[in-house]
Amino acid sequence: MRLGIVRGTVVLNHAVPSLRGVRLVILEPVTAERLASGNPGGGKCLIAADQLGPGVGQMVGFAEGRTAASPWYPNDIPVDAYCCLIVENFDYSPPAKPARVNGKKTKKVRS
Amino acid sequence: MYLARIDGTLTSTIKHETLHGFRFLIAQRLEGDGSDSGEPQVLVDPIGASVGSIVMVTTDNDAVRKASAKTTPVRLVVMGIVDSVYMGAA
Numbered sequence: 423m424r425l426g427i428v429r430g431t432v433v434l435n436h437a438v439p440s441l442r443g444v445r446l447v448i449l450e451p452v453t454a455e456r457l458a459s460g461n462p463g464g465g466k467c468l469i470a471a472d473q474l475g476p477g478v479g480q481m482v483g484f485a486e487g488r489t490a491a492s493p494w495y496p497n498d499i500p501v502d503a504y505c506c507l508i509v510e511n512f513d514y515s516p517p518a519k520p521a522r523v524n525g526k527k528t529k530k531v532r533s
Numbered sequence: 534m535y536l537a538r539i540d541g542t543l544t545s546t547i548k549h550e551t552l553h554g555f556r557f558l559i560a561q562r563l564e565g566d567g568s569d570s571g572e573p574q575v576l577v578d579p580i581g582a583s584v585g586s587i588v589m590v591t592t593d594n595d596a597v598r599k600a601s602a603k604t605t606p607v608r609l610v611v612m613g614i615v616d617s618v619y620m621g622a623a
Contacts, residue, residue: 507548514541
């Protein structure tokens with residue numbers, strides 16, 4: 423599960439039968455740097471199926487891949503992201519300094 | 534399975550019905566050299582890992598499916614808290 427910020431919703435006019443009645447939200451995934459800076463977001467936007475109804479701006483946890491279709495088990499549904507939970511509160515405190523391994527500074531991952 | 538560092542905790546009231554009763558953690562996946570890899574992830578934690586510890590994570594949702602229901606949408610589960618890691622000299 424990754425974290426994402428709800429940026430909007432999508433409504434389909436014509437849809438495959440298995441997607442009828444499924445609410446879709448647009449999510450902006452949260453990167454480590456932006457989460458630490460207190461302004462979460464920064465990833466590439468994606469669409470997730472949703473049954474919880476989060477509002478725009480709320481943070482959610484979303485599952486990706488085949489697991490995202492599990493809530494409809496044993497039926498098959500063509501979704502690859504699913505909004506699992508609405509974040510109420512979080513505490514995020516990554517280590518301040520990059521970890522040192524064998525005396526060498528590890529490279530910083532840029533997103 | 535891979536190693537991750539616990540960077541935080543998370544609470545949620547409104548969530549999928551199969552997720553009630555689980556503890557959630559915000560974690561950072563680690564590379565072999567200990568550096569960060571990718572974006573933060575949310576883990577299900579049945580064993581009680583604390584912030585700052587290194588844990589082993591499985592990507593098989595069978596652990597949650599057996600504890601909860603087959604319709605559960607999560608698959609990242611803390612399998613154990615790491616005591617030590619040994620990697621041979623390069």
